[in-house]
Amino acid sequence: MPLKSSSISLKLKLPLLMVALTVVFVVTVSFLIYSMAERSIRENVATAQASKARAGAQALQFSIGAAQRDVANLGALPTVFRAMNNFERVVGMIEDDDPIGYMKKHYVSENPNAADQRADLVDPGDGSYYSQSHATYHPTFLQTLQLNGYSDIYLVTTAGLVVYSVQKQGDFAEDIGGEQLAGSALARVVDAALATEPGTVVTEDFSPYAPADSNDAFLASPVLNKKGDPVGVIVVRLGSDMVLSALSANLGDKAHENIFLVSPDGLARSPSVIPDAFAMLDPLPDAPHIAAARARESGQYEDVMTASGHHATAVVLPLALEGFDWSLVMETDVSSAFARVYQIRWMVLSLIGASIVVSIGVSWAAANRVTRPIHKLRDATNALSNEDYDIEVAGRMRGDEFGDLARSLDSFRDKLKRADDASAREIAARSETDLVVDEMSQALTDLQNGNLIAEIERPFSSHHEALRENYNRSLRNLRDSLREVVEAAQHVDRFAQEQRAAANEMAERTEGQGATLEKTATAMQDLTERLRQTAEKAGEVDNTMRGTRRQAEQSNDVVRSAVEAMDKIQQASAEISKIISMIDDIAFQTNLLALNAGVEAARAGPAGAGFAVVASEVRNLARRASEAAGEIKALTNASEEHVAHGVSMVDRAGDALSSIIQQVTSVSDLVSEIAGGVQHQSKGLEDINTAIRELDSVTQQNTAMAEEASASSQLLQSEAKTLTRVTGRFQIDPSMTADAPATWADVTPQDTVRHSG
Structure with missing residues (x-):
C-alpha cells in the first residue's frame, strides 16, 4: 500500500519538504546560472571568432586590394613605361648571337647568389646596355617587392617576352608562348592584360606554377605610353605566404x-x-x-x-x-x-552537492523548532473542541507567529465562552420569533386565497409590533387599490365594446370602397393597355408610311434618271438620222459618178470594157447603200417616235409619283400626329391608373387598419373581462347580509354604480 502524504507526521514531513524545496531552489538557480554562463561564453566565443574572421578578411582584402591598386598604378607610371621601353630596346642591343641565352647566363646560371637570392644581383659587370638598364631600375622594383611582400615582379613585352623579373627564376627571359611558359598562369594573365582596357587589373587565382615550383596567384595590368596605348604588361606574382600572413595576423x-x-x-x-x-x-x-x-x-x-x-x-x-x-x-x-564551460559545469555540480548536504542538516533543525510549538497548540485546540475552556494556552509570550497563534487561540477560547451564553439567549428569542412567523404565515395564506379583510388582530411584542401594523396598513391600501382597478376594468369593457362596433362598421365600409376601387383600377388598366397597343400600332403605321415615302422618293429619282436617259437616246437618234442622210447623199453622188464612168467607158469602146464593168458594180453598190440607208432611216424615225412616246410616258409617271409622294407625306404627317396624340393619351391614362392603384393600396391599408382596430378592441374587451375575473378572486368588503355577494365577482355594474352613488 503506498504511503500517503496525509499519513506522515508533520515532524517528518516538514524537514522533507524544506530539503526538497532547498534542493529544487539550488538546482534551479545553479542550472540557470550555468545556462546563462554557458550561453554567454558561447556568445563570446562566437563573437570573438567572428571578429577574428572579419579581421582576417579585412586584412586579406586590404592586402589584395593594395596589390591591385599598386599594379594599376605601376602600369600607368612613366618610370615603368621607360623601364619597359629600355629593357625591350636593350635586349636587341646585346652583342651576342643568342641574346636570351646571354641574359640567362649572367643573371641565372652564373649568378653568384643562391637560387632564392638571385634578386641580390644588381649588375653582373658585363658592361652591356641591358645590365646598365637593370642596374638603373632593379633596385626600385626590388624595394617594391620587399615592401609589399610580393613573390616576384615581371615586365613582359607585347610580343610575349619576359624581359625583366626581380627573382630571376626559370621564367626569366622566356617567351610566354614557348615550351617553358605555354599554358601557364603567367601566360594567361599576360594575354588577358593585353586584351583588356588600359588601367584594368586582371587576376589569375592560385594554381601550381612550375617555373617557381610553388602555388601562386598573378595580378597584371597593361603598361601605357604617353598616349595611353599599351606597350607591354607588368605582372605581380603573389605567394601563399602573403595570404597566410594576412589571414593569421590576429x-x-x-x-x-x-x-x-x-x-x-x-x-x-x-x-x-x-x-x-x-x-x-x-x-x-x-x-x-x-x-x-x-x-x-x-x-x-x-x-x-x-x-x-x-x-x-x-x-x-x-x-x-x-x-x-x-x-x-x-x-x-x-x-x-569551451574549456571554460566545462570548468563551470563541474563547479556547479559540486555546489549542488554541497548545498544538498547543508540543506538537510539546516532543514532538520529548523523543522524541530517549528513542530514543538505546533504540538502544544494542537493539544490546546483538542481541549477547546471538547468544551474544556479552563485549559492554559502555552506560548502566548512568544514574539513570532506561534505567539500570535497562541494569543489568537486564547482569545478564541474567551469568545467560545461568550458564544455559549449568547446561545441560551438566542433560544429564548427564537420562540418569540416563531410565534410572529406563524401569525404572519397565516395572514399571508389568507392573502394568497384572496381574503383582503383578514387583518392581524393579535398584538406582537415591541420588537415586532411595527411589522403587524405595516402589514395591516398595506392590506387596507391594497383593498382600496383593487376597488379602483375593478371600476376601471368595467369602464374599459364598456368603451372597448363601443370601439369594437365602430371599428367593425368602418372596416365593412372601407372593404366595400376597396372592392370598388379595385374594379375601377382593373378597368383603367385594361383601357390603358388597349390604348398603349393602339399607340404602338399607330407608331408601326407611321414607320411604314415613312418607309413608303422614302421608296417613292427613290422611285422618283429613278424616273428622273430614266427621263434623262430617254432624252439622250432621242438626241442620239437625231444625230444618227443626220449621218444616214449624209450616207444617202454619198450613195447618190456615187451613183452619178458610176453612171458618168459607164458613159465614158462606152465611149472608149473595147478599151473601156473592163472599166464599164467596174462602174456597173459601183452603181449596184451605191444603189444597195442607198436602199439600206433608207431602211435605217425608216427604222430610226420609228425609234424616235417610240422614244418620244416613252419620254412622254415617263414624264407622266414622274408627275404621278410626285403627286403620290405629296399624298404619302400628308398621310404620314397625319399618322404621326395621331400616334403622338395616342401616346400622350396613353401616358395620361397610365398616370390615372397609377393614382388609382395607389388609392387602392391606401384603401386596402385602411381596411387592414380598421380590422386591426376591431381586433384590438376585441382583445381589449377580453383583457378587461380577464381583469374583472382576476380581481373577483379577492374579498374586499365583509358580508353585511345574507343577500350580499360572496366575492367581488358577483357584484354587477349597476350595483357598483349604486354603491358609488
Whole structure:
C-alpha cells in the first residue's frame, strides 16, 4: 500500500519538504546560472571568432586590394613605361648571337647568389646596355617587392617576352608562348592584360606554377605610353605566404584555431595554419561549413568536423575581392573554445552537492523548532473542541507567529465562552420569533386565497409590533387599490365594446370602397393597355408610311434618271438620222459618178470594157447603200417616235409619283400626329391608373387598419373581462347580509354604480 502524504507526521514531513524545496531552489538557480554562463561564453566565443574572421578578411582584402591598386598604378607610371621601353630596346642591343641565352647566363646560371637570392644581383659587370638598364631600375622594383611582400615582379613585352623579373627564376627571359611558359598562369594573365582596357587589373587565382615550383596567384595590368596605348604588361606574382600572413595576423592560439580560403570548386586557396591539416589546393572535406563556403553563404556552425578529424566551431564569410571568388573559413577547436564551460559545469555540480548536504542538516533543525510549538497548540485546540475552556494556552509570550497563534487561540477560547451564553439567549428569542412567523404565515395564506379583510388582530411584542401594523396598513391600501382597478376594468369593457362596433362598421365600409376601387383600377388598366397597343400600332403605321415615302422618293429619282436617259437616246437618234442622210447623199453622188464612168467607158469602146464593168458594180453598190440607208432611216424615225412616246410616258409617271409622294407625306404627317396624340393619351391614362392603384393600396391599408382596430378592441374587451375575473378572486368588503355577494365577482355594474352613488 503506498504511503500517503496525509499519513506522515508533520515532524517528518516538514524537514522533507524544506530539503526538497532547498534542493529544487539550488538546482534551479545553479542550472540557470550555468545556462546563462554557458550561453554567454558561447556568445563570446562566437563573437570573438567572428571578429577574428572579419579581421582576417579585412586584412586579406586590404592586402589584395593594395596589390591591385599598386599594379594599376605601376602600369600607368612613366618610370615603368621607360623601364619597359629600355629593357625591350636593350635586349636587341646585346652583342651576342643568342641574346636570351646571354641574359640567362649572367643573371641565372652564373649568378653568384643562391637560387632564392638571385634578386641580390644588381649588375653582373658585363658592361652591356641591358645590365646598365637593370642596374638603373632593379633596385626600385626590388624595394617594391620587399615592401609589399610580393613573390616576384615581371615586365613582359607585347610580343610575349619576359624581359625583366626581380627573382630571376626559370621564367626569366622566356617567351610566354614557348615550351617553358605555354599554358601557364603567367601566360594567361599576360594575354588577358593585353586584351583588356588600359588601367584594368586582371587576376589569375592560385594554381601550381612550375617555373617557381610553388602555388601562386598573378595580378597584371597593361603598361601605357604617353598616349595611353599599351606597350607591354607588368605582372605581380603573389605567394601563399602573403595570404597566410594576412589571414593569421590576429590569431591568438594557432594550435587550436585555423583560418583559410575556399573556392567554389572546394579547394583550399590558402594553406592551413595548423600544421599538417591540409596544403594549398588540397580538396576539403564535405562538411556543412565547407559546403556553405563553396556556395558563398555566410554563417556560424557550432559543431563541425575539420579536415584533421576534430570537432570545431566555424565561421564562414564570403569575400568581395575583384577577380577572386573566395570564401573565408575560420575553425576553432571545441575543447579549446569551451574549456571554460566545462570548468563551470563541474563547479556547479559540486555546489549542488554541497548545498544538498547543508540543506538537510539546516532543514532538520529548523523543522524541530517549528513542530514543538505546533504540538502544544494542537493539544490546546483538542481541549477547546471538547468544551474544556479552563485549559492554559502555552506560548502566548512568544514574539513570532506561534505567539500570535497562541494569543489568537486564547482569545478564541474567551469568545467560545461568550458564544455559549449568547446561545441560551438566542433560544429564548427564537420562540418569540416563531410565534410572529406563524401569525404572519397565516395572514399571508389568507392573502394568497384572496381574503383582503383578514387583518392581524393579535398584538406582537415591541420588537415586532411595527411589522403587524405595516402589514395591516398595506392590506387596507391594497383593498382600496383593487376597488379602483375593478371600476376601471368595467369602464374599459364598456368603451372597448363601443370601439369594437365602430371599428367593425368602418372596416365593412372601407372593404366595400376597396372592392370598388379595385374594379375601377382593373378597368383603367385594361383601357390603358388597349390604348398603349393602339399607340404602338399607330407608331408601326407611321414607320411604314415613312418607309413608303422614302421608296417613292427613290422611285422618283429613278424616273428622273430614266427621263434623262430617254432624252439622250432621242438626241442620239437625231444625230444618227443626220449621218444616214449624209450616207444617202454619198450613195447618190456615187451613183452619178458610176453612171458618168459607164458613159465614158462606152465611149472608149473595147478599151473601156473592163472599166464599164467596174462602174456597173459601183452603181449596184451605191444603189444597195442607198436602199439600206433608207431602211435605217425608216427604222430610226420609228425609234424616235417610240422614244418620244416613252419620254412622254415617263414624264407622266414622274408627275404621278410626285403627286403620290405629296399624298404619302400628308398621310404620314397625319399618322404621326395621331400616334403622338395616342401616346400622350396613353401616358395620361397610365398616370390615372397609377393614382388609382395607389388609392387602392391606401384603401386596402385602411381596411387592414380598421380590422386591426376591431381586433384590438376585441382583445381589449377580453383583457378587461380577464381583469374583472382576476380581481373577483379577492374579498374586499365583509358580508353585511345574507343577500350580499360572496366575492367581488358577483357584484354587477349597476350595483357598483349604486354603491358609488
